[in-house]
Amino acid sequence: MIRNFAVLLLLLGLAGIFIHLMQGYIPATELNQSAHYYAAHSAEDLGAANIVTAIIVTYRGLDTLGEVTVLFLAATIIGMVLANGHKAQRSLQRQLPPSGELLTTASRLLTPLILLFGAYVFVNGHLTPGGGFQGGAILASAALLLLLTDPLKRFSHRLIAVVESLSGLLFIAIGVLGMVLAGGFLDSRILPTGAFGTLFSAGSIPLIYSLIGLKVGAEFTSMLNNLAETEKS
Amino acid sequence: MNTLLLVIALLLAAAMLGAAWVSIRVHRVATAMLAAGLVSLFASVMFLLLAAPDVAMTEAAIGSGLTTFLFFFVLGRVRGGRDD
Numbered sequence: 001m002i003r004n005f006a007v008l009l010l011l012l013g014l015a016g017i018f019i020h021l022m023q024g025y026i027p028a029t030e031l032n033q034s035a036h037y038y039a040a041h042s043a044e045d046l047g048a049a050n051i052v053t054a055i056i057v058t059y060r061g062l063d064t065l066g067e068v069t070v071l072f073l074a075a076t077i078i079g080m081v082l083a084n085g086h087k088a089q090r091s092l093q094r095q096l097p098p099s100g101e102l103l104t105t106a107s108r109l110l111t112p113l114i115l116l117f118g119a120y121v122f123v124n125g126h127l128t129p130g131g132g133f134q135g136g137a138i139l140a141s142a143a144l145l146l147l148l149t150d151p152l153k154r155f156s157h158r159l160i161a162v163v164e165s166l167s168g169l170l171f172i173a174i175g176v177l178g179m180v181l182a183g184g185f186l187d188s189r190i191l192p193t194g195a196f197g198t199l200f201s202a203g204s205i206p207l208i209y210s211l212i213g214l215k216v217g218a219e220f221t222s223m224l225n226n227l228a229e230t231e232k233s
Numbered sequence: 234m235n236t237l238l239l240v241i242a243l244l245l246a247a248a249m250l251g252a253a254w255v256s257i258r259v260h261r262v263a264t265a266m267l268a269a270g271l272v273s274l275f276a277s278v279m280f281l282l283l284a285a286p287d288v289a290m291t292e293a294a295i296g297s298g299l300t301t302f303l304f305f306f307v308l309g310r311v312r313g314g315r316d317d
Contacts, residue, residue: 052287121290129286137294144302151309220299227307 047193048126048202056131057205061175061186067133068215072168075219082226099149107149114142122213126202132209136216143221147228155225164218167211174204174211242282249275262308270301 031039038055048054056064121128122135146153178187188208194201249272256268273296280289 050287130290131287134287134290134294137291137299141294141298141302144299144306148302148306148309224303224306227303 043196046188046202046205047196048188048205049197050126050128050131052129053126053131053205053209054202057126057208058186058188061188061208064212065171065175065186068168068171068212071216071219072164075223078223079226082230099151103149107145111142111145114145115139118142118213118217122209123206124199125209125213126205127197127199132212133216135209135213136218137220139213139217140220140224143217144224147224151228154229155221157222157225160218160222160225163214164222167215167218171208171211171215174208178204238282242279245275245279245282249279263305266301266304266308269304270297273297273300 030036038051038059042048042051042054042059046054046058048058118135118138118141120135121130121138122132125131125135143155174190175186177190179185182189186208188203188205191203191207193203199206252268252271252275256265256272259265259268273292277289277292277297280286280292
């Protein structure tokens, strides 16, 4: 009774707050100052056709570095927590029912295509919507499909660790290089901006986004791998 | 935003609320997971309508794809395993 009353009170309070916010809402008719700067200058400054990518990788590059770090910490902590649990023991493994013919055949066909699509998404991040985070998640979903097909499949920890740390290091190195060769940390103009709208343009943005894609994909894959390893199966 | 887009957006919002309600109330776990994935899918279409294709892609890849698959993966492990 008292719990229901508390929930009702909370809902009413939230509704009050939202109604208040709704009444004070005035739709913006023009871009604010920084948004206007980004919209007007990112094409000629950085040569990136996708303004969102220009903002994420260059203007707000430090935030992206922070996001990647948070994801790295999450993957590390999952690894730490799950490593203390019961490790899979080969003798205790039970026989799993075989995955269906449909799933096996479809995953053989789809896995390369999904990997290719993920790579396409992060390589073309400066031209089309999408980028490192999306591409990395698509890469990891290919790994997940493999795990669904064969639950006992394991990915090499060493390979994941090498890909993950190498791309992280290179990301930082490119950032520091920006400080030496161009305007500041993570400035993408260390390479020529090239012709607007082509694959090799926008300075180091495609390079950085590919590294982020590989890093995110490796992190998600390591999380899945750790999850798959803990259970006794 | 013209009238057609507004109607589609309202329908999407209603469908999202409906799917969310289903995912909370339904008793079968698999159905609840599918409904939760459906909420993300509708949300990604909504982001597309609001002219944010980058966010829509993230939502579709992580919220709708990876999370739903992960739920099913874990469900399969939990169902098949013995109780500790």
